[in-house]
Structures are given as C-alpha cells and as structure tokens.
Amino acid sequence: MHIGFFDGSASPNPGNVGLGACICFQQNVICKSAKYGGTGTNNVAEYKALIHLLELAIAMNVKVFTVYGDSQLVINQVNGVWGVTNERLKNLYDRVQSLRSQIEECVFKWISRHNNKIADSLSREGLKLSKPKTVYSKSENIGALPSVDKADQPIDLLIHRFSVRPLGNYHFRIDQIGYPAIVVNLRNLHCSCDSFRGGSACLHVMSISRLMKKGVA
Structure with missing residues (x-):
C-alpha cells in the first residue's frame, strides 16, 4: 500500500502559494x-x-492510496463531513473527487502538523521555486508511520445496528440503513441527529463514547 502526504503554504495569507x-x-x-x-x-x-x-x-499508477494531511477543513470536506460553500474551493473540491475516482482505493486521513514534516518542508520550498521540483527515490526511509490518534484509525463496527467509521480528529460518521448519515464530533460532544439538536439524550454520542472507553474505537 502506498501512503501520501500533502501540505500547502500561503505567504502571506492570502499570498504566494507553495505546494x-x-x-x-x-x-x-x-x-x-x-x-x-x-x-x-x-x-x-x-x-x-x-x-x-x-x-x-x-502518474505513478498507484492503486491503493492512504493520504494524510493536516488541514482539518480539507480532510473533513473531501470526506463529506463538512460542506463546501466557497465557490473557488468547490472547484478544487470537484477536482479532488475527480482524481480520487481514478484511484482504485483512496482514503483521506487527518494528522497533526507535527507528523507532516516532510510535506510541510516541501511546501515552504515550493514558495521559492519557478518550476516544479520532483525527485524520485527508493532509498530514503521515513521510519515509523505517522502517529495517528486512536480515534483516527480505520474501523468498521456495527453498534446498535449503526455502521461507524472514524473520519479523523474525533469525528465519526454513522450510517443506518434507511436513514441519513449522522456525524458525531466526540471532541466537542456534538451530533448532527435530531435528538441532539432537540436537547434530548443522544444514543450516537453515548455509544461511541463507550467504545472509546473500552479501547475498541
């Protein structure tokens, strides 16, 4: 399996962009x-x-790809957690989804900036370039894989007939046949379901919280 890292810099913001x-x-x-x-x-x-x-x-014919980035906005938007309202970002979002469809299996995950040092350094280098600089190598070892929080690890569970999948940064998507998808933000204890918005007890937040405490999710 291939893994990828990306980072973008703007100096100032807005300003020149490095990739x-x-x-x-x-x-x-x-x-x-x-x-x-x-x-x-x-x-x-x-x-x-x-x-x-x-x-x-x-271009490298990658078939199975796990992509890491430290932008919560981009990762949550491309995973369908947050909507895209900015017109310019919408065009870029559409391009991402078009490219994603050309890779057999492609998932996006959030990581902290601390764990995205290679891409961060490259983005700052890009600010100074007049043309792209791409280097291919098989000798540089990155050591251990990024330290991804337990809540970001891929998992498919069925709890109370809900299918649960972490989206990164303590966000979870819950699917139930016949019902709209629900997003739980465990960090801020928020759920998009009608019960939570109405001030009632929320089964989704409670269920995922219990799984976290048990070390399952």
Missing part, C-alpha cells in the same frame, strides 16, 4: 515534490497540494 507532496511505499520515500502554486489563501494552497499529490499518484 508539498510526498509518496511512500513500505516506509520508503519514492517521490517528493515541491511546486509553486500561484496565489491564494491557506485553504486554496492545501487543496492545490492535495491535487498535486493525487496527480503524482495517478
């Missing part, structure tokens, strides 16, 4: 790329960096 992308296989860096991305905001930079990473992966 960083890194692809690894079996803990070895096989592709690093820094690129100037024009101008825009930090969020535009993050989206452009993700697009750059996906384009590299497709």
Whole structure:
C-alpha cells in the first residue's frame, strides 16, 4: 500500500502559494515534490497540494492510496463531513473527487502538523521555486508511520445496528440503513441527529463514547 502526504503554504495569507507532496511505499520515500502554486489563501494552497499529490499518484499508477494531511477543513470536506460553500474551493473540491475516482482505493486521513514534516518542508520550498521540483527515490526511509490518534484509525463496527467509521480528529460518521448519515464530533460532544439538536439524550454520542472507553474505537 502506498501512503501520501500533502501540505500547502500561503505567504502571506492570502499570498504566494507553495505546494508539498510526498509518496511512500513500505516506509520508503519514492517521490517528493515541491511546486509553486500561484496565489491564494491557506485553504486554496492545501487543496492545490492535495491535487498535486493525487496527480503524482495517478502518474505513478498507484492503486491503493492512504493520504494524510493536516488541514482539518480539507480532510473533513473531501470526506463529506463538512460542506463546501466557497465557490473557488468547490472547484478544487470537484477536482479532488475527480482524481480520487481514478484511484482504485483512496482514503483521506487527518494528522497533526507535527507528523507532516516532510510535506510541510516541501511546501515552504515550493514558495521559492519557478518550476516544479520532483525527485524520485527508493532509498530514503521515513521510519515509523505517522502517529495517528486512536480515534483516527480505520474501523468498521456495527453498534446498535449503526455502521461507524472514524473520519479523523474525533469525528465519526454513522450510517443506518434507511436513514441519513449522522456525524458525531466526540471532541466537542456534538451530533448532527435530531435528538441532539432537540436537547434530548443522544444514543450516537453515548455509544461511541463507550467504545472509546473500552479501547475498541
């Protein structure tokens, strides 16, 4: 399985944009790329960096891809947790989804900036470039995989007939046949269900909280 990291920088914000992308296989860096991305905001930079990473992966014929980024906005939007209302971001979001569909299996996960150092460094390098700089290598070992919080680990459970999947940063998506999807934010104890909005006890928050305490999720 291939893993990828992306990061975008804007200096100032908004301002010049730098893009960083890194692809690894079996803990070895096989592709690093820094690129100037024009101008825009930090969020535009993050989206452009993700697009750059996906384009590299497709060119390298990557089939199974786990993508890590430290932008909560981008990761939550591409995973369907948050909506996209900004028109410019919507165009970039559509491009991401188009590229994603060209990879057999592609998932997006949030990590902290501390665990995204390679892509962060490349994005800052990209601010200074006049043309893309892409290096292919099989010798650089990244060591241990990123330290992803337990709540970000992939998991498929069936609790109280709900299918639960973590989306990263203590956000969970709950699906139940015949009902709209529900999103639980365990960090802020919030749920998108009608019961929670009405001030009643929420089965979704309570169920996931119990799983976390048991060390299951």
